[in-house]
Amino acid sequence: MAITLKNPELIRSTPFINGEWYQSKSSKSFDVTDPATGELIITLPDQTEEEIDEAIRLTHTAFHDFKKLSVYERSKCLRKLHDLMIENLDDLARIITWENGKCMADSIGEIKYAASYFEWFAEEAKRMYGHTIQPTNQNNKVLTFKQPVGVVGLLCPFNFPSAMGARKLAPAFAAGCTTILKPDGQTPLSSLALAYLADKAGFPKGTFNVVVVSVDHTPMCGLKFCESSLISKISFTGSTPVGKLLMGQSALTLKKLSMELGGNAPVIIFDDADLDLAVDQAIASKFRSLGQTCVCANRIYVHAKIYDEFANRFAAKVEQFKIGNGFEEGVTHGCLINDRAIAKVEDHIADAVSKGAKAIVKGGRLLELGPHFYKPAVLINVTPDMKVCHEETFGPLGALIKFETKEEVLEYCNDTPFGLSSYVFTKDLNTVWYMSEWLQSGMVSVNTGLFTDAALPFGGVKESGFGREGSLYGIDDYTVIKSVTLGNIYM
Numbered sequence: 001m002a003i004t005l006k007n008p009e010l011i012r013s014t015p016f017i018n019g020e021w022y023q024s025k026s027s028k029s030f031d032v033t034d035p036a037t038g039e040l041i042i043t044l045p046d047q048t049e050e051e052i053d054e055a056i057r058l059t060h061t062a063f064h065d066f067k068k069l070s071v072y073e074r075s076k077c078l079r080k081l082h083d084l085m086i087e088n089l090d091d092l093a094r095i096i097t098w099e100n101g102k103c104m105a106d107s108i109g110e111i112k113y114a115a116s117y118f119e120w121f122a123e124e125a126k127r128m129y130g131h132t133i134q135p136t137n138q139n140n141k142v143l144t145f146k147q148p149v150g151v152v153g154l155l156c157p158f159n160f161p162s163a164m165g166a167r168k169l170a171p172a173f174a175a176g177c178t179t180i181l182k183p184d185g186q187t188p189l190s191s192l193a194l195a196y197l198a199d200k201a202g203f204p205k206g207t208f209n210v211v212v213v214s215v216d217h218t219p220m221c222g223l224k225f226c227e228s229s230l231i232s233k234i235s236f237t238g239s240t241p242v243g244k245l246l247m248g249q250s251a252l253t254l255k256k257l258s259m260e261l262g263g264n265a266p267v268i269i270f271d272d273a274d275l276d277l278a279v280d281q282a283i284a285s286k287f288r289s290l291g292q293t294c295v296c297a298n299r300i301y302v303h304a305k306i307y308d309e310f311a312n313r314f315a316a317k318v319e320q321f322k323i324g325n326g327f328e329e330g331v332t333h334g335c336l337i338n339d340r341a342i343a344k345v346e347d348h349i350a351d352a353v354s355k356g357a358k359a360i361v362k363g364g365r366l367l368e369l370g371p372h373f374y375k376p377a378v379l380i381n382v383t384p385d386m387k388v389c390h391e392e393t394f395g396p397l398g399a400l401i402k403f404e405t406k407e408e409v410l411e412y413c414n415d416t417p418f419g420l421s422s423y424v425f426t427k428d429l430n431t432v433w434y435m436s437e438w439l440q441s442g443m444v445s446v447n448t449g450l451f452t453d454a455a456l457p458f459g460g461v462k463e464s465g466f467g468r469e470g471s472l473y474g475i476d477d478y479t480v481i482k483s484v485t486l487g488n489i490y491m
């Protein structure tokens with residue numbers, strides 16, 4: 001099914017390099033398909049090593065002029081891009097639903113969320129403050145400047161095809177860095193549409209480049225970024241194993257890195273929680289983008305006193321989901337991205353059931369809807385020895401685990417190498433404080449399942465990575481501090 005857009009020019013079929021829609025000479029190409037139908041959306045050139053090198057070189061050349069552009073000019077471009085995204089909201093959301101499969105309501109939410117990073121960093125661009133410091137020698141003064149780190153390579157995943165790129169591009173541009181973005185080979189159209197709008201917003205030539213490569217050639221592109229001495233920093237969002245690989249590959253050029261990696265988010269529901277709120281919010285967290293969100297609830301710990309009641313209400317709500325093509329009216333949840341994603345959900349369910357879990361909502365493929373549709377599942381009697389407690393499912397499986405005390409549940413929650421986000425539901429301030437203090441995660445969300453925002457410092461601890469995106473801290477990852485000493489000053 002081809003989609004119609006108010007502005008068909010938003011669909012691009014070539015990379016965007018140095019301010020131009022680049023005519024690739026590659027003899028290879030790759031198909032982007034609609035995960036809901038399996039139908040072809042577009043065929044793109046699979047860029048070669050030489051073309052990636054050339055794109056890096058041009059991004060580097062652009063850096064020297066760009067750093068001279070005033071922060072006020074950078075701020076205006078960012079603000080304009082925000083406005084253009086909102087003007088093109090419906091078209092951009094349709095592109096996400098087409099290439100990613102999430103429902104239109106989620107896609108519209110994603111575009112507003114992505115645009116909000118440009119608005120936020122349009123303001124932050126003006127706030128790259130330095131310090132004046134008094135060193136031990138009274139006749140010297142130290143000044144600090146925040147300077148752009150240089151060329152930044154942005155490697156983005158499929159699950160938020162617009163927002164993950166926006167969350168990197170906006171602070172990088174605000175700081176005065178030039179960027180080269182490689183979108184996921186399954187969902188490249190949103191990034192190309194962003195490049196089209198950035199160009200219209202006045203981003204100078206070469207400051208925002210998008211290269212395209214197939215899923216198969218992605219490791220080649222990753223290696224090129226990591227090994228290039230012209231790229232100063234890499235910002236990656238994706239799984240922990242790939243993050244580790246990129247970090248190793250970046251060692252030779254000692255790059256600055258931001259790693260937004262996998263999660264295994266626990267949700268803890270205490271017996272004093274507002275149950276209606278907890279059920280609704282746990283559902284919102286668990287099934288956002290059908291579970292394909294890095295901060296999605298992965299393990300839901302429910303206090304023994306309210307376990308059965310919570311499980312029944314949770315299951316009843318899941319049964320009400322309307323799964324279908326994301327473009328259809330009334331659909332609450334679309335499809336998963338590919339077969340591998342479904343296989344992981346099936347594996348976690350099979351493992352849990354073989355160890356004693358019981359399905360109170362039986363999940364399963366919905367082949368009558370299309371190749372990647374899956375009815376969400378809810379399991380009770382889940383125990384800490386099951387895979388779902390240790391690995392990120394990244395799909396529509398609600399796993400409910402019983403607990404008795406806060407000390408016990410804290411131990412379960414922290415028993416993982418991951419530490420991205422955690423959720424706590426309770427009315428007791430002491431419990432809120434205790435859990436917020438001791439949960440090993442970069443973000444703790446209390447009494448809400450939806451917390452991400454451009455104003456929030458987003459990022460993990462442990463093997464969920466490092467660096468913070470968004471917020472007043474987000475720009476720091478794209479800057480370096482230069483210290484200037486003024487000597488022999490006499491007053």
Ligand SMILES: NC(=O)c1ccc[n+]([C@@H]2O[C@H](COP(=O)([O-])OP(=O)(O)OC[C@H]3O[C@@H](n4cnc5c(N)ncnc54)[C@H](O)[C@@H]3O)[C@@H](O)[C@H]2O)c1
Pocket residue numbers: 155156157158159164183184185215218219220221222223237238239240242243245246259260261262263293294295392394420460464
């Ligand atoms: N912390 C966050 O902000 C965040 C946000 C979204 C997703 N994620 C994580 O991402 C994972 C889901 O995404 P995925 O399955 O696509 O992850 P993935 O790591 O397989 O892929 C992520 C991206 O990296 C690319 N990639 C893969 N191998 C590469 C290589 N050798 N060099 C360069 N790029 C390479 C992929 O093509 C994709 O675009 C989950 O673990 C999820 O938690 C984290």
Ligand SMILES: O=CCCC(=O)O
Pocket residue numbers: 159160292293294295452458
């Ligand atoms: O998937 C990860 C990002 C989700 C978000 O920023 O809300």
